[in-house]
Amino acid sequence: MEKKLIHQLEKLGFSTYECRTYIGLLKHSPITGYEVSKRTRVPRSMIYEVLGKLLDKGAIYTVPTEPVTYSPVNPVQLIERMKQDFDESFTFLSKELASIESEQEVNTIWRIKSSDFVLEEMNSLIQRAHQEVLLSLWHEQAKVLQPTIKRQEESGIEFFSLLFGAEQMQFGHTYHHNYMRPEVVSERMDGYLTIAARDHQEVIIANFLDNGSAWAVKTEDPALVLVAEEYIRHDIMIVEITEKYGAEKLDQLWRKRPDLKRVVSGK
DSSP, rough: OOOHHHHHHHTTOOHHHHHHHHHHHSSSSSHHHHHHEEEEEOOOHHHHHHHHHHTTTTTTEEOOOOOOOOEEEOHHHHHHHHHHHHHHHHHHHHHHHHHHHHHTTTTTTEEEHHHHHHHHHHHHOOOOOHSSSEEEEHHHHHHHHHHHHHHHEEEEEEEEEESOOOOOOOOOOEOOOSSSOOHHHHHHHTEEEEEEEEETTTTEEEEEEEEEEEEEEEEHHHHHHHHHHHHHHHHHHHHHHHHHHHHHHHHHHHOOHHHOOOOOOOO
């Protein structure tokens, strides 16, 4: 049992000798520094230094006797006070360290490789959402992310989802990109461009490839978050315009104009 007590006290910042001394005083007090050393196997050459550190921690008292003796602070009082001190420190550090991180990392762009890692990061992003997620997903990626999306939907997160080749899936406000066949879109993009953005604060932009590893960038840079969200919003509007007025009218708009043909085809 004593080993477990020492291990737990060490987690709270006590040295091994401080643990032995405090536990020894709980068993026998008030006693002199010499007696503490003899009962706890803390070297005599170090016992007064150890007692001094315990006094600084507020874990023991001195008793004004001749010679001076020592007594422990009641363990319940000691733990409650330490708990309060730790809670105040954690609250302060949580706030201040997070503000430093946001100052340093807001413009950082992280690069991610491999399909598994990219999807793990997208899962984490969706889990961090507090209000809203915008998605542009293909069928294969949507299948992997579906459980996380459904859990977040149930918790009240609002989703706007643009889906390619995933006609049977519904993630919140869902829009199926049926104007061009999925293979035509993927050929134009040289892959399966996939985007997840949350709360106007963070975005992952990825491209999954038929041959080769996926790549992605993750960032909280406001400019890139805005561009990615606007891309999804515009695609959603194209889907709705096509549904309303028909694919033929949309084709007539751009196929005979070289400038728009280049914009739509990317070539």
